[in-house]
Amino acid sequence: MAEDFDQARWAKIKEDARQWWADDLGRPLIQVRLKNAHTTRCKPALPGHEFASFYPAAVPVEQIVDGWDHDLNHTMFLGDAFPHVCPNFGPGVIAAFLGATLVNGEDTVWFHSDKDTGISDLSFAFDAENPWYRRCCDLVTAATDRWQGRVQCALTDLGGNLDILSVFRPAETLIYDLYDNPADVKRLTWQAHELWWRYFEAFSALTKDVNPGYSTWAAILSEEAHYMLQCDFCYMMGPDMFDEFVKPELKASADKLVNAVYHMDGQGQLVHLDSLLDIESIKGIQWVPGAGALDVTHWYEVYRKITAAGKKIHIASNMCEHPLDILDVLLEQLGRVDHIVYHLDADVSQLTEVQGLLRKYGVM
Known part of the structure; x- marks a missing residue:
């Protein structure tokens, strides 16, 4: 439960995370969250949603935080896990901060622009009064006020800068722009880059006095500046275009961070793996094979390449057919798992099996 996390337990979590980032821990970080614990608490007034945008604007942010608190106190945190919330308004919410329309789907969020603006006339600017930006700020503030550092409040899912641009120049249009208007694509990518960092710093400022560290939706803790960088749009690009239009900005962002990780989503991004591994300031890779693909144990060549490059690896149990065995399989395939x-x-109900896993890898 979140209530169980006192300063001593947080100190242990932070120390182990610090050693893991420094390659000094000697074991993997294993974050275990067990659901349906402590079920005697009353249900919250609001239904649970992954995305905070699903709640109407009339719903007070404090009620959303109440719902999060209920979920946290029905969760058992074991190993290197810690109480964590993410004020998630959809992947790439900066597009909404810049004026795009936010659309709530059945189980996801996407963005589109209602304006058909030519790329030469397109420009991005910070708007401190944007309603989605204000709503996100208010939610982050309510969460930090409520828990005062007992719960880690993640940065919202800011998105990748070319992904943000693709909202205003829908994918097929942006592909043509790469050929026909490369200077404008680069101009807008760097505009988005500057704004991305302005939002990063603004949200970080709201939590810095109480948060244990930095985190994202992936819930990796870092006491130093950290983010899960991404560019889903590069799925549609070849290596040369990736190196021209994506890599320079991606490297610039990774260089500003201390512990950058890259979210490599889908098999179409594998053509960019060598280029990504060439960026020294990217410390790790989260490889997601994609819907319908074989689970992560079938991609050992990818993980071997990441490991050989000296990078860290993030894996989640929803990528695995047999979650309790995944580390054993990877240990056999890679020869080590201390970088995972x-x-x-x-x-x-799986408490006993999970405790056995944690003991095997020296976590308890």
Whole structure:
């Protein structure tokens, strides 16, 4: 439960994370969250949603935080796991901060622009009064006020800068722009880059006095500046275009961070792996094979390449057919797992099996 996390337990979590980032821990980070624990608490007034945008604007942010608190106190945190919330308004919410329309789907969020603006006339600017930006700030403030550092409040899912641009120049249009208007694509990418960092710093300022560290939706803790960088749009690009339009900005962002990780989503991004591994300031890779693909144990060549490059690896249990065995399989395939952070979600009924896993890898 979140209530169980006192200063001593947080100190242990932070120390182990610090050693893991420095390659000094000697074991993987294993974050275990067991659901359906402590079920005697009353249900919150609001239904649970992954995305905070699903709640109407009339719903007070404090009620959303109440719902998060209920979930946290029905969760058992074991190993390297810690109480964590993410004020998630959809992947790439900066597009909404810049005026795009936010659309809530059945189980996801996407963005589109209602204006058909030519790329030469397109420009991005910070708007401190944007309603989605204000709503996100208010929610972050309510969470930090409520828990005062007992719960880690993540940065919202800011998105990748070319992904943000693709909202205003829908994918097929942006592909043509790469050929026909490369200077404008680069101009807008760097505009988005500057704004991305302005939002990063603004949200970080709201939590810095109480948060244990930095985190994202992936729930990796870092006491120094950290983010899960991404560029989903590069799925549609070849290596040369990636190196021209994506890599320079990606490297610039990674260089500003201390512990940057890259979210490599889908098999179409594998053509960019060598280029990504060439960026020294990217410390790790989260490889997601994609819907319908074989689970992560079938991609050992990818993980071997990441490991050989000296990078860290993030894996979540929803990528695995057999979550309790994944580290054993990877240890056999890679020869080591001390560079892995593994996020395991399970039910409290699996407590005994999970404790065995944690003991095997020296976590308890």
